[in-house]
Amino acid sequence: MDYTNVEQQIAQWVDKALVSTHKIKIVLEGFQCNGHPYVEINIDSKNKFKGTFIGLIEHEVEYKVDKNKNCNIDIVMKNKTDNNVIFTDNGIIQNQYVVIKDILIDNISLTKNNLYFWDEHTFIKEDGKDIGKTNGLYHNGVWNITLPNPIMPGLNDIAQNKKGNIFRSRYVEDKSIQNLIDKVFYS
8 A cells, every 4th residue: 555645545534533514503492572582693703593483493504613713602682672571570470582402513412411511601791791601591692602623522621621630632733643644554
């Protein structure tokens, strides 16, 4: 077998592994009060959904994540007014809001199987106030999570850090790839 062809083939495989396409599914549940909630879903500042809805929706996209970028997911709620909340002396009796039921990457639930995931997000109201951790959009604003790339090893790395283990995922340097090829195929 020609050494150059093997090296080129493995380099192509490695490159494909580092630039990957993921199936991202976002499951939301919308609740109305004097109108349906308006939501936008943006991945790396590219709009993937915008519109109003009520009940459960699943929005799924295939998204190519560059090896040098993190994956930034924003779920935005807009146009909610005081008319979209009904108050009484006992508190809120009806409200317009959206619950994030699940986010799946390649059919792996980030919210159900990876509880540390909730520690990694932010929700910023449109007035700039950070309201802390939340499972949905109860105000106009941006719910955001930034996923490290590569996504699955990166999430594993976050989980390991929270558990106190020392596992760290790393990119393989070109020189290391050459050494690996030499050891596997020519030793």
